[in-house]
Amino acid sequence: MAKKGSYDFYLILATTVVLALISLICVWAMFYFKMAGIHLLAAAGKAAWQERMNTIISPFIVALLVLLGICVPKRLLPVRWLNRFAVVLLIAALAVGWWFGVRVGLLVILGAALLLQSAVLVLALAGQDFLSFVKKGYWVRVGSSLVHLGLVLFVLDLYFHRMPTLHLLLFWVTTATTVSGMICCFYADSIARLLGREDRESAEQSGGRKDKG
Secondary structure (H helix, E strand, O other): OOOOOOHHHHHHHHHHHHHHHHHHHHHHHHHHHHHOOHHHOOHHHHHHHHHHHHHHHHHHHHHHHHHHHHHOHHHOOOHHHHHHHHHHHHHHHHHHHHHHOHHHHHHHHHHHHHHHHHHHHHHHHOOOOOOOOOOOOHHHHHHHHHHHHHHHHHHHHHHOOOOHHHHHHHHHHHHHHHHHHHHHHHOHHHHHHHHHHHHHHHHHHHHHHHHHO
């Protein structure tokens, strides 16, 4: 667990607070939509309501993207380079957003986070020791990488919510990635014992066949 007052602690705390606020806004909007009869309004009224909710939640989505821009490369970069990378990424996103619009600027951060987290997952699966994780253990690292990848995909899913086919695909990929990551984290010891037992049994069977030969 991250120590109180450490860099990891504040990153975890900030990410948790932002995700909690996004969840509260979504739950409140869902109930208000029904109770206020928004679904009974004309198309223009529904569009106005959606635009209003997008305006309310946008700052929190941006904050989550910035946090992802810091959290994801934290596995690969030392702390002294982490803030510099985040600043460069933010400047690049602002520059792209200035020329091509805010949505494209946000997509730059998302794309960078997706590529970096995918690289972290591949390296974690390969068992690379130089990656920076709070906890040790192969399956804990793989699980953490999957959960973080699920978080990036979750935000990407929000970004493409107006494209039904892609939105549905991202939703299920996000669900599978996050759930499998949680299983790896929560049951890391059980998975390690199970796979370790299977490896030993395979080795014993191979050895037995060699002896018979």
